[in-house]
Amino acid sequence: MSRRSSMSDSSPVRLALSDFLLLGLTRLRTKPLRAALSALGISIGIATVVVVTGIPASSQQAVMDELSSLGPDLLRAAAVPDQSQGGTAGLPEASIGMAARIGPVQEASGVANVHATVRRSDKLTDTGTGITVLAGKSNLLGLLGAKLHAGTFLTPANERFPTVVLGAKAATWLGITDLPTGRTQPRIMINNTWFTVVGILARSPLAPDVEQSVLVGWDAARTSLDFDGRPSVVYVRATGPTLEAVRAVLGRTLNPEQPGLVQVSRPSEALAAQRITQNAFSTLFLGLAGVALLVGGIGVANTMVISVLERQREIGLRRALGANRGQIRGQFLTESVVLCTIGGLLGALLGVLGVVAYANAHDWPVVVPGPALLAGIGASIAVGVLAGVYPAVRASLLTPTEALAAD
DSSP: OHHHHHHHHHSOOOOOHHHHHHHHHHHHHHSHHHHHHHHHHHHHHHHHHHHHHHHHHHHHHHHHHHHHHHOTTEEEEEEOOBGGGTSBOOOOTTHHHHHHTSTTEEEEEEEEEOOOOEESSTTOSOOOSOOEEEEEOTTHHHHHTOOEEEEOOOOTTTTTSSEEEEOHHHHHHHTOOOOOTTSOOOEEEETTEEEEEEEEEOOOTTOHHHHTEEEEEHHHHHHHSOOOSOOSEEEEEEOGGGHHHHHHHHHHHHOSSOGGGEEEEOTHHHHHHHHHHHHHHHHHHHHHHHHHHHHHHHHHHHHHHHHHHHTHHHHHHHHHTTOOHHHHHHHHHHHHHHHHHHHHHHHHHHHHHHHHHHHHHTTOOOOOOHHHHHHHHHHHHHHHHHHHHHHHHHHHHOOHHHHHTOO
16 A cells, blocks of 8 residues: 555656646746747748738728729720721710610710810910810719719710810819819810819729710710710620620620621729739738748747757756656747747737738728638647747757756
8 A cells, every 4th residue: 555655656747738838938937038039030920921811802802892883794895996997996876875775784875085185274285194085975974883073973964065074083184183162163175165174083993094084075075076976985784694695795786887896895804803913912922921930930949949958957957856758848849839829929910900001091991811810820839839849859858967967
């Protein structure tokens, strides 16, 4: 009975997980500067992972919101210059009505380049800004999903008169960026006729040709600018499932005799291409984040190896007092994992703050992918395990006499 009791008393004491955590945190409290510098590499790597996934995700959500509001169901049919006719471009006069009669088409509108000159003042011979004068239909604003920055758009009541609506870029070039109430509305000269500015459009990503143009009413263009009534661009909206079918027949419908002179495009595809480019850069930045994680892991491993060398006497004393090799390994491995976990959590916080700041600066919705956040923290813990394995094994292999005899 006494022999069994003696054998029980000499067996090593089992350490609970909380004991290992206390041991791991003790060294971090006694050497805070070294711990902070070691964790910094991990923090930078995790913050980079969160940022390079969160910013593109926020950008993608902004693009998707913009597409939803501006027109994934929008088609643009533009006239191609006919070289046999001297390079002129134009669709048949009835083409807008023909497009509207296609079954799945919900609405059709169009613009036409009237090849006129815009001047801010009659004292100038030319603006030199490349502003295009477009005749436009009154339903163009709603069909494009565009918005007004100031004033009103063309209406059946004013489109017959010499009134004009400025695109966002054209307004900047002309120096007319607002229409304050209670003041005389500004005027611009188109050819030799004064036109009153009644509205200014906000930015229109799906219609860049409208952004850098001035819009006059269809009837006013006929009476004041010798417009022949032939549109140069026709816009149509169709329901999503039938969009490709409409796209296939639109060219032949608008110009049955020469369908090859009609180029049909989907403006939202340009934004999709932009998104693909952003994804390519995101892949590059994720590679850089991996390098940052690797550098941080090497820094943690270096810290742990130095910690083993500095604490050989402590290791020897613990071994002499009964700590087994497993407990020594657990102590150093816990220190490494705790160090990397703290760095990972701090890096995740910094990454989220970075995404929030960047998205708010660009008026984007804030999107932080949960899987990327969890993967970043998980990667930091994995780095802690890998960086702590060798120092932990090395510490556990020291015998009490070797460790106590170290200088």
